[in-house]
Amino acid sequence: MRTLLFDIDGTLLLTNQGGAGAFEQALTEEFSLPEPSINVSFAGRTDRSLLAQLLTINDLPETAENVRRLQQRYVSVFPNVLRQRGGTVLPGVRDLLAKLHDEPRVRICVMTGNLQQTGEHKLAHFDLLPYVQWISGGEFDSHRDDLARRTATIIQDRHGTQSLHNVIVIGDTTADVRCGHAIGARVLAVCTGGDNHADLQTESPMAILPDLSNVDQVCDLLLT
Incomplete structure (x- = not known):
């Protein structure tokens, strides 16, 4: 088979860039960043690599704990962002x-x-x-x-x-x-x-x- x-x-x-929107909201909520940067390329990437890069470009240490926090918050906010963005x-x-x-x-x-x-x-x-x-x-x-x-x-x-x-x-x-x-x-x-x-x-x-x-x-x- x-x-x-x-x-x-x-x-x-x-x-409609639901992932980018969810990452932006997750960074704002989890790390109290009023205007987080999400200026990264998403095409062909894994979310594991994006989690690390998004922490780095927002001057947050790429520790296992920060990766866990961002990932958990991202998963939490994603469904609502997807409903809002459509697609x-x-x-x-x-x-x-x-x-x-x-x-x-x-x-x-x-x-x-x-x-x-x-x-x-x-x-x-x-x-x-x-x-x-x-x-x-x-x-x-x-x-x-x-x-x-x-x-x-x-x-x-x-x-x-x-x-x-x-x-x-x-x-x-x-x-x-x-x-x-x-x-x-x-x-x-x-x-x-x-x-x-x-x-x-x-x-x-x-x-x-x-x-x-x-x-x-x-x-x-x-x-x-």
């Missing part, structure tokens, strides 16, 4: 997941830089969570390649060593492509998020699509 590892933000959905499921995603969910040759999973809790909340908010078997989140790894390697261990533990030879990553950034290659997976890239076609092409994914709206074409790529 093939394991499909979908990214979330920019691949399946958009949250959208990207073209074709709902139909694609529904079709793949009925396909016995694949398992739908998620590998995301989000914390597992906030990733689950995003998927649940947009009614996508029922399609997903499990989520590997970005709370432990500062680098996306390390996230991919940890996810490969999850695949091996859950589904057996042979499953590692039948994995496809679906993502929207060059970091998604690189981390897929780091575990020997093929990668389907989409131009709906962090990077454009030219940038994605430099990392040599198996295919690049403008979006996931052509469900039959996407299924052909993911099932062959």
